[in-house]
Amino acid sequence: MPPYGSLNVSKWLGVATVIAAMLAGASYAHGQKQTERYIPLGQSPGLSGKTTALGVVESANSAARAITVAGRTFRVTERTRIWLDRSRIKLTTQDGSFADLQPGRRVEVMPESGTPGAPAAWIKVEMTASGGANR
């Protein structure tokens, strides 16, 4: 077999290390995930029923910017996307805010990571004809 380029081993190992570090730092967030906003509550493939918390808002603490859903508490940060899922009333999804996370509203929360206490990456709020109180 011909010598396909003798590697400068130390240099290439350095490059490999840099690249591995770059890749390890790749964030969870993904671009075409933007279509996520149009997926109704509970229907996100591979996430709903596995990674997300689905239930009603049990409490919302605006001072701490945190909500409790299905017994789990999630922080809401500047990075958290809040979407008003209006598919049940046949209207398009809108952006929401912390004020929309009212107790009693049905929501789905995706944590940023699997780490306990991780903030929410996105929250979908189910909106209905009556405004969203589904209980």
Next chain:
Amino acid sequence: MQVQRAGRQVRKIALSGVLLGLVAACQTPPPPPADPEQALIAKGRELFFNETFAGNGRTCGSCHREEANFSIDPAFIATLPPDDPLFVAEFNPDLKANFENPRLMREFGLILENLDGFDDLPNKFVMRGVPHVLGLRNSVASPQGPRTGWSGDGAPGDGSLRSFATGAVIQHFTKTLNRVAGVDFRLPTDEELDALEAFQLSLGRQEDLVLPLPLKGTVAKRGQEIFLDNNLGKCNLCHQNAGANANFGAGSLGNANFDTGVENLPDQPARLTGEKVPHDDGFGRPGDGTFNTPPLVEAADSGPFFHNNAIETIEGAVGFYDGESFNNSPAGQLLAAADPEGNGIELDGTQIVEIAAFLRVINALENIRQSTTLLTQSLDKKVADTTRAPELINRARPEIRDAAQVLAGAGLHPQAVAHLETAAKAARKAAKRWFGRRDLTERALQELQKARAELIETLAMPERKG
């Protein structure tokens, strides 16, 4: 006279009945495959090409055409009728604005994507080519999770290939820009996602090549050497074994993302038109400028190249890595940092053509493998089967055509091209005829093997792992 005429009529009616019975027997829908995996793949195929998900009429196959290597390019687009669902933005008033750019679609095969969100449709979008979906089994996995689409982040949900169809339906199948599930489209069910994933994973190569191959052609053989030379071509570092996975010497990095500077190319064709083509920031939101590494085995017949279809020919695509846009990019700088003389990639014209020749030959070999498989499968069908055998043969024909074109396009292996053209003729006749179909198919197979033998030492296999 009347008795004779009546007798002839009775015989005609009887004969017609027998023929109708035969035809009916032959056209009975195929039974579902006994193997559950094959049944799932068959269901996925049906969904991929025929299911509109109650949307604007498009299917997955609207952009990922089987006869065009599961992609589309301007030449293929030019053959489509004006009412093809691909052109829905041209005839559906609800999708007239901010859904596609018909000029860029027709001229450059570009599709509009809202990768950075849907909050500013007139200004926030990117224009991308249609990546083929061949060989996905070897080109999606990375240690950081699945990588789909041009920037590796093509899927919502868990980001997997399985979830990809959900995002595609929302982006491309919608009836209006409201994108309301249950109104503008329906989302694929879990079962449908399973089937679509199984079908896509079944397409093309199921394993990566193991290079070097015992190639016969002088130019392609030299191209392979340069490709594998980590001090010259350096191609194999990111495209190990001409696939989509990187390996810098410390183990596989999987299907990695790199910023290779394609966005910085001057005179990009789509931007020359004066149409709005925003900067594409690649992976993530905001993007980090990186794009996902595609496999190269299938490259030569699936251009134009790169995420923005910026370069039409495989020679041009290889030449890109010798240019300033690449060598000034983060990926180019990384290579330069590891080079004893501080060079990124420096190639001369002959070397660019040689690498391209290598890519053309391995593409032709893959075309031959695919078409051989399909033709062989057609021989397994019963003689009376008038639908499934021709269907398989017709699926083989574009592969044979492509093999001939990628070789002839660079003046490579004229004898192999002659064999491929003979194989194409035999396959075309085999697809049309009932009598003699088997002989014609076998003839096509023989010619394919002769063509293959022109390209590669046939006794010195294995060409593939496993």
